[in-house]
Amino acid sequence: MNKAAKTAISPTRQEDYAEWYQQVIRGADLAENSPVRGCMVIKPWGYRLWENMQRALDDMFKATGHQNAYFPLLIPMSFLEKEAQHVEGFAKECAVVTHHRLEPDGKGGLRPAGPLEEPLIIRPTSETIIGATYAKWVQSYRDLPILINQWANVMRWEMRTRMFLRTAEFLWQEGHTVHATADEAIEETNRMIGVYAEFAENWMAMPVIVGSKTPLERFPGAVETLSIEAMMQDHKALQAGTSHFLGQNFSKAQEIKFQSQSGDIEFAWTTSWGVSTRLIGALIMTHSDDDGFVLPPRLAPAQVVILPIYRDEQQRADVIRYAESLRAELQAQQYAGAAVRVEMDDRDVRGGDKKWHHVKRGVPIRIEVGPKDIEKDAAFVSLRTGGKSESMSRSQLVASIGDMLTKMQSELYERALEMRRANTVTITGEAEFRKFFASTTEDSSEIHGGFAMCHFADEDSLQPLLKELKVTIRCIPRDNNDTPGICFATGRPAEKMAIFSKAY
């Protein structure tokens, strides 16, 4: 766009992080705002990415014994009233359907007519409707466990929306399981947060911290909420996935009962777990740079794009033939257990524009082939993760394409991990805590802070301080967190450390 600009995306992260985020999405053609308040249009490039995420997750769900099913979009309002905390959590952000038809309003427009006897809400999450269904399915301990996942859209009437991170309507999956014992349900809750962590780290190349939420941060109605937390490039935390142990709260509210082996009637134990298109936001803010989106190879809709370069029709024939055969060879290679995904971009667009198009979309590897390359039986290779572009012989390129993608994937992970390391500190006193999270007035970028690991005794007493600094407790990390200490704020003895951070 601007020849003088050093970066493809303007502003840069330093200049204006929030605006940079928007521009990366636009530059990569992932999504755009729609005429509907708070709702976005996910464009093909963004949707292909989502499909790749879905496929990987779905395979993992299946591998852990789950099946997919589908439940209604609309939920009778009374269903939501059954679990007290659940209502409190979601009632404020529900879209309500009150009529079932439209009629002319006499002024050339339409007005709703046919009021419903009982209003329906558009699901903000499906615990209630699924629970009501499960209640009918469960009679005996022999009916358990129920291990079901649903891919769906949900709607939450959020006050402030941001593309992918928080939209009124979003796509997600929600697993809902029923078990005969608490232990089994807890095991499921742990297993699924593990699946999410594995997906985040191995597929998204995004390091995450697994931990449990404090009572104030829990899912409404849950006994225990586990989450994976990731650090974005502005050092804020993003909750990337949650897995809830719901105890018997929902089964009691919805009468999910079964007769046990001994003949007693017992309430079942349930779990729910989900990740959403928010993961795309996480991906953007984990890896992208000032030239736009950077895709981890494993999830990239196209891992390699071939850009033919030629001057005229005569050259075109040769170059295209060469490019096509190169494509076939590359596609025959394997990466991460699947064929390498290669695209050719032979659009009638100027070479420079074409190159930047793919840079901004985050394609991991760009391969340019022109007459000079054909002579040398070579190709000119550029990696989205940086480094010098270089000419490679065709045989070498084909032989090493899988390794290159593997290396890029782990490089992205290492980079993100290093960013998190560099911005994670252990804090033992309130003064230090305040200083860490203080907004730096001289630095307009607003990128500051990070993860503060602190021992803490009591969540409630910290609230004034946390509110003042706009910091939240992200989670109590599960691993390496057994050393007791002293609460950073009150000086009282504390069992565990928590991650404190500003968050999305």
Place this chain on the structure above:
RNA sequence: CGGGGUGUGGCGCAGCCUGGUAGCGCGCGGCGUUUGGGACGCUGAGGUCGGAGGUUCGAGUCCUCUCACCCCGACCA
């Protein structure tokens, strides 16, 4: 929902204070020169100024209401 800001061709903006029927850059079409690179020249298409109402002979410019978006706050995957 509270505070602040914005809303003018696809995108980014100027014009508004000092009302008189719309301008710039990029992008887009055509032609040509270029081309291992986000090039250049000529030429062309495209907007009635978020919406509604009002003031006025006349409103993008003033007033009222409304909607949407962005930032901050409260809430949240």
